[in-house]
Structures are given as structure tokens and as C-alpha cells.
Amino acid sequence: MYRSLLTPRWLLLHALFIVATVATGFLAVWQWDRAHEAGGSFQNLGYALQWPLFGVFTIFLWIRLMRMEVHRGDEAEPAGAVQEEAVGPEVTAEAPPVMRRKRPLVPPPAPPVDAGDDPELAAYNHYLAELNESDRRAS
Structure with missing residues (x-):
């Protein structure tokens, strides 16, 4: 379940999200310092307040993607294995596999x-x- 978050692809994504979050923190501090210099303006102060919001959004997106990956792994488990555990080993009646209807890529034509x-x-x-x-x- 959580092993899918340790694949090389996800390790690269973890590193990318960490770098992005740290970068937004550095940029916020830099803009804050620029706002308090002699040539600083309210625009620098606004940027200093925006960069932490970008960092929070990065963390939100990171958590959201990890949750989606974990739930996708849960859906990949076969439905038959779950049903056999619920019924018990003595009953061997096979249930038809659960078939979900895929959405068409193109909507049906209008009348x-x-x-x-x-x-x-x-x-x-x-x-x-x-x-x-x-x-x-x-x-």
C-alpha cells in the first residue's frame, strides 16, 4: 500500500516537493529582506507574504497526490480475494468479476x-x- 510511495518515480517527486517547499521559504525571506531595504516597496512585502502561501499549496498538493496514489493502490486489489475471505474457504462458488463500465472518451452525439x-x-x-x-x- 505505502510501498508504492517508495518507487524511484515517487522518490524523485518527494525530492522535488521538498526542494520546492524550501525554495518558497527562501524566496519569502529574500522578499521580506528586500521590503525592509532602502529601495524596498509594498510590492516586495506582498511577495514576501505570497511565497509562504505557495509553499503551503506545494505541501497540500504533495499530500493530495500521495493520497491519490495510495487509494489507487487499494482499488488495484482483486475483488475476488476480498470476497473469498468474507465467504470462507468452504464455499467455492465463484462470483463474476466486478466490471466497471469505462467512460467513453468522446461524448455521445447530440440529437x-x-x-x-x-x-x-x-x-x-x-x-x-x-x-x-x-x-x-x-x-
Whole structure:
């Protein structure tokens, strides 16, 4: 479960998040010092207050990604193994695997629009259909 957070990819991500968080701290201190120098302005003071917020957001994002990775690992466990433990070893009836329906990448087409419903939209749809047909002929 938590072993997935120790893969080389995640170790690199941990290092990246640590460097980013420390960098935001250094940048906040730098802007704070610039705001108190002779040439400093309220803009430097504003940046000095923004950089810690960026650091907090970095930590939030880091924790969020780790939680997503752990939950993704939990979903990868086979459903049959969990069911066998609940039923017991003496019952060997196999349950069908749980199949989740995947979402299509492209939404289903919208119902056609008649010229009586919306003439402008119907004309535009007709124009798009002509463009699609000319593309098919060209390729």
C-alpha cells in the first residue's frame, strides 16, 4: 500500500516537493529582506507574504497526490480475494468479476436539430457536416 510511495518515480517527486517547499521559504525571506531595504516597496512585502502561501499549496498538493496514489493502490486489489475471505474457504462458488463500465472518451452525439426547432443551429450543423464530409474525401 505505502510501498508504492517508495518507487524511484515517487522518490524523485518527494525530492522535488521538498526542494520546492524550501525554495518558497527562501524566496519569502529574500522578499521580506528586500521590503525592509532602502529601495524596498509594498510590492516586495506582498511577495514576501505570497511565497509562504505557495509553499503551503506545494505541501497540500504533495499530500493530495500521495493520497491519490495510495487509494489507487487499494482499488488495484482483486475483488475476488476480498470476497473469498468474507465467504470462507468452504464455499467455492465463484462470483463474476466486478466490471466497471469505462467512460467513453468522446461524448455521445447530440440529437439532430431540425430547421423548425432552431434554424440557425441547424444551418451551422449542416455546415459542419459539409466540412466533415470534405475532410473525409480529402484524406
